Amino acid sequence: MTPGELALAAGNYTPVTHFILLGFSNDPDLQKLLFGGFLLIYAMTVVGNLGMMALILTDSHLHSPMYFFLSVLSFLDVCYSSVVTPKLLVDLLASDRSISFKGCVVQMTFFVMHATAESFLLASMAYDRCTAICRPLHYGYVMTRGTCLQLVAASYAFGGANSALESGNVFARPFCGPNQVPHYFCDVIPLLRLACANTAVAGVILYVFSALVLLLPVSLILTSYSLVLLAIGRMRSAAGKEKALSMWAIAIFYNTVIFTHIQPQDPPMIPAAR
Template sequence: MTEGNYTAVTQFILAGLTEKPELQLPLFLLFLEIYVLTVVGNLGMITLIGLSSHLHTPMYYLLSSLSFIDLCHSTVITPKMLMNFVTEKNIISYPACITQFYFFTVFAISECHMLAAMAYDRYVAICSPLLYHAIISYGVCFWMVVVVYSLGLIGATAHTVCLVRVVFCKAHVINHYFCDLFPLLELSCSSTFINEVVGLCFSAFNILIPTLTILGSYIFILASILHINSTEGRSKAFSTCGSHISAVIIFFGSLAFMYLQPSSVSSMNQGKVSSVFYTIIVPMLNPLIYSLRNKDVKVALNKILGKRSFL
């Protein structure tokens, strides 16, 4: 087939999470509830940190940035996904699909590096508490956030530039609930070698480097915690770090399952289930994980609500 015989694809149909009619309404209600919790939780965290002067520290500045990323990340994906449960065909135009892919990639990559930045912040706070304010100053914290977003924008731009050169002329049904890289490449009738190489390189960098940073940070944190004589002090340190580790494992584990497996091994149906965790579940869990067992957040919430005790 010559290039002149290609018929340009102007729109796609998102297949969604499942094709079983009996699951459409229950899944719609489930993911609608999750999205509402995500919006309320992350907006609440951003607002609470903004209004509480004693939370104006580097740690909470990073946490509010993570909440913003999670809010945007979920909003890029979930509303369009919900439409798939209540419409016969969830149609998305080619420009809208590329736009969704771009912003999804921006926030997914940014979250990878933001979690690494937060792990480094916790490492300094626990392992070098006396030097914390000297090492993690407001200026350093600001530039950490700038680097995080810059990496997200660079990675998303590289992926998108490579994607728009792909010619789509096959079936226009995307076997996914959003416009992700590999489901889109399955519809290509031109060479996707460059896309696959770029995708693998960026995925390895944006998943493995933050994972190693987080792993290294927590190895030192664990060693430092074990040297704490006070049982209460060890318990507080483990509590602070345990929630972070749980979120990291869920997020990076599901990302690695989707993007670091050979295409011959991975199943797109399994990939859809895996992607639910890093696109929908983790953005909901993060504000809960970082607030429910955090005394500073509880105190701030008490002051905002004008109550003397929390819960």
């Protein structure tokens, strides 16, 4: 049994009202270095994506489905990083790394929602490029403005549904023992380990739905890639090949997501500050 389960069984516990995010390190010099690095990356991310959105919005030549999806992707990137990074930057300089229970719920909910929405949006972008390359004569008829809006709405719908399920799966369980999270934000797996109740069923639910959320868009992307590769073999124009190569940015992102979040090993535990 975990320490939380022992406390719950003994009836000698106090419900957790806040969590402590242990972060990366307790070394002050390293924390300052990390603060500078993450601040620079975050600033570049926000400025770059907002600049991309402004450029696409103001330039009428970029009002096409591909650039519409890129603008939505930029918006998701800003939201995705803003859910976690500001709190991380504060924690790197502050001695108090606590976050309220409700704050942790909100952070996890929005993090999972935007991460899932981005996953499905990338699948929509792959479908868009596949249609443009494999069915160029029907592209304008298939990828209408209404279709693009529906694909974005569907991405957010999947994100909201998965976020509600995974957050509910975690916070429906009691938290009465240790409140130190060995992570720099309220992620699903580290918090699930702190729950007082048996989390075997919750773990199965988590992995099943996480696999579905990744496998469905990945399957769509791989199918699109296969069709595009076949079309590339029949292409003779350099312009057509350059348009096809734009899809590889999606592959790079998905490789990062898969190797970051779908790992069987437990993340290393970071000792608490003394």
